[in-house]
Amino acid sequence: MTDPLPTGATIGILGGGQLGRMLSVAASRLGFRTHIYEPGANPPAAHVAHRVTTAAYDDLAALAAFAASVDVITYEFENIPTAALDVLEASHPIRPNRRALAVSQDRIAEKDFLTGLGLTCAPYAAVNSLDDLHQAIARIGTPAILKTTRLGYDGKGQARLKTPADADAALAAMHGAPAVLEGFIDFSHEVSVIAARGLDGSVACYDPGENVHKDGILSTTTIPARLSPSQRTDAILLAARILNALDYVGVMGVELFVTRAGLIVNEIAPRVHNSGHWTQNGCAVDQFEQHIRAVAGWPLGDGSRHADVVMENLIGDDILRVPAIAREKNAALHLYGKAEARPGRKMGHVNRIVK
Amino acid sequence: MTDPLPTGATIGILGGGQLGRMLSVAASRLGFRTHIYEPGANPPAAHVAHRVTTAAYDDLAALAAFAASVDVITYEFENIPTAALDVLEASHPIRPNRRALAVSQDRIAEKDFLTGLGLTCAPYAAVNSLDDLHQAIARIGTPAILKTTRLGYDGKGQARLKTPADADAALAAMHGAPAVLEGFIDFSHEVSVIAARGLDGSVACYDPGENVHKDGILSTTTIPARLSPSQRTDAILLAARILNALDYVGVMGVELFVTRAGLIVNEIAPRVHNSGHWTQNGCAVDQFEQHIRAVAGWPLGDGSRHADVVMENLIGDDILRVPAIAREKNAALHLYGKAEARPGRKMGHVNRIVK
Incomplete structure (x- = not known):
């Protein structure tokens, strides 16, 4: 088709x-x-x-x-x-295609792909044994973070190493699964680019948003992000390079660390992304419609923004604040209809239109 | 509840x-x-x-x-x-309640209700026979329009009388149904107020939109409407008076003619209204959510607008223009998923964000 x-x-x-x-x-x-x-x-x-x-x-x-x-x-x-x-x-x-899935299903494949494109990631090393982990620590140093190479999200399947002495406990937390040690990055803030590529190869990006996490889960995304014009251009060109290299069709979330040495890719997600939810109330074509347009072979929206937005996730008991949020001016609620509000569970989000 | x-x-x-x-x-x-x-x-x-x-x-x-x-x-x-x-x-x-339904199901009951509130409607008279019609024409004059008192919308169940000589043909077009003759109004333009009333009696209105019809069907709504500040206040107070009088819960569409003698009520619809579709891309809480909030007993959104919008209905073969509209900047498509595009059938609409 x-x-x-x-x-x-x-x-x-x-x-x-x-x-x-x-x-x-x-x-x-x-x-x-x-x-x-x-x-x-x-x-x-x-x-x-x-x-x-x-x-x-x-x-x-x-x-x-x-x-x-x-x-x-x-x-x-x-x-x-x-x-x-x-x-x-x-x-x-x-759509997106299987190469995008293969790359994003495995943290090492993802980092190899990204660095192969000339992009910068945090230092990393594969860890399949305690010996591997000691060698990785020797090269990358601590603090560092050990993650399973597959699955895991929102802080699950991860262990932090403050010092080399944490190696045994961190490896045990992997339960024998292949893992990757990642060095810590000295970054000022995290931004993400929600990028889309159409069936015709055209690329459209939304303005980068600035993300704040709590307990390993996205808490807020603020549009626009604090970025210089050249950083903003770098972020968008970098995202476009990733999409083109994968012959990608659909929306992708690209998380970036902003450092004095430039932008460092944290991770990519081959799908609509929590940090793109703000587009529902800031753009004529939101990230969800953009993704549908791409996979349906339609022309992409251009990604332009008509309002500034702060998106806040409603996690677990945050759902109890809905009656108060419903009374706020310029607050757009998006609830997910989940019956049970467990800790850490994403129950909804609110887009606050600030302009 | x-x-x-x-x-x-x-x-x-x-x-x-x-x-x-x-x-x-x-x-x-x-x-x-x-x-x-x-x-x-x-x-x-x-x-x-x-x-x-x-x-x-x-x-x-x-x-x-x-x-x-x-x-x-x-x-x-x-x-x-x-x-x-x-x-x-x-x-x-x-919700809205049965009184609102009873009033709006019958054009004469509606006009009696509105004039009883001290609001102005076009001159009207009940017509159940040719004799009634001749008397009505003598009082109201021509041009005029004969409508069935019940059912009928988008120009259906209506007949125009250019001169008294059109009486026989107009009455025949009613197929024996009770009818009402309405005088023509010399108006400069039509506006509508999308108004909501909550279970707690609070009222919130969106900014009035200006409507243009083609062949008896709404074609475009432009926000904001051409209204002086006092006309705008009149329109909103008038809508609030209607809602309060009906102890209404939900969203109502109130169509008004703007004349040199003031605002004249054309008709009311006890539901979300085509001329309120622009709110989907201009407001944090659109008319559909506003209606749901009201019937669910939630607090209403305040109706504030963060963008100017021009809504265009896509009727019949207009659906063929979708590929071109999909390439427009700042155009938000809303298609209804109807299989067949018959003439006069509403197939979707587009909200063009102009600010």
């Missing part, structure tokens, strides 16, 4: 969380229907989707039936098993 | 057209689920609703089952049969 997908077509989305939910709403604005594939019961995306398949990622018959019912396939999370991708891709294109 | 409806609750919506579709999306942003009741198969709202009941408005068992599954009931159109309302209201509140 290289022609634009016509209105009325169905977009298959792997994953039924809040990102799938907001992708489904955006798809509806372009007249598309969505079909959600999600192992868990009653996922947030089910409330606003045309169809939902509840099945595991190793249910090959369910995957094949899902694929047969849709016109193109995309996803809201990157850890989709390879066997599932094989079944799906037999009938329809998966 | 007077407490605010909790996140996770289900809002029942009568009618599955584009208004129900956009209400459903807005409800999702507040964490609500929706259940759509619609006689037609595959309605636009079904693509973004949690549940859909396909049944007629005289299917009392289906209505009762629908009512039992929801926490509050609202609607996207005003011509709901009274017998259906009786069944529904036995288990849950209907």
